[in-house]
Amino acid sequence: MSRPRLSKGLVQVYTGNGKGKTTAALGLALRAIGHGYKVFMLQFMKGSKDYGELQAAEKYLPNLIIVQSGLETFVSKESPSQADIELARRGLETAKKVINEQHYDLIILDEINVALDFHLIDLDDVLQMIKTKPPHIELILTGRYVPQAIVEHADLVSDVSLVKHPYYQGCAARKGIEY
């Protein structure tokens, strides 16, 4: 059965220090799914199954596939473990494969900007992936510290600025809000 495909897929970036980047991408996924599109999200540097979006996708959203390629622990920018590097690289290989298979309409590379900033993956590799993506696929890159070269190759860049966050009032991460 035929299904809709995007006539023009663009490259979007959600970056900045404020809260709302990953959840903006998930909101976009929800909107796209409502119109019959299929969404694949690959989460770099994340390995915890305790994210509500993983459970929601699995239970209620067959057209949203979320795959993680990271450890449950925080990555050290100065000395990432070999496993952190290996998982990020594998994640990028998976992303390239999924993009080229063209089975999904929106492909979200969650926290890929951070993986680049931490030098877990190669910037030229990611730029090449962006430049050669099939035209009807929308690519969404999230995470703080987006490299300027990615900004130059993106069609849409939203910089979420930190004005207030309850974390700075001592409020710990809340289930269903932060994860």
Ligand code: ATP
């Ligand atoms: P969200 O997943 O809620 O959309 P995000 O993707 O914008 O947040 P990240 O930079 O990926 O945020 O940070 C990961 C976690 O830290 C999330 O749980 C997020 O809610 C929280 N967070 C976001 N911004 C801040 C901040 N400025 N200070 C403290 N914690 C934050």
Ligand code: MG
């Ligand atoms: Mg995020």
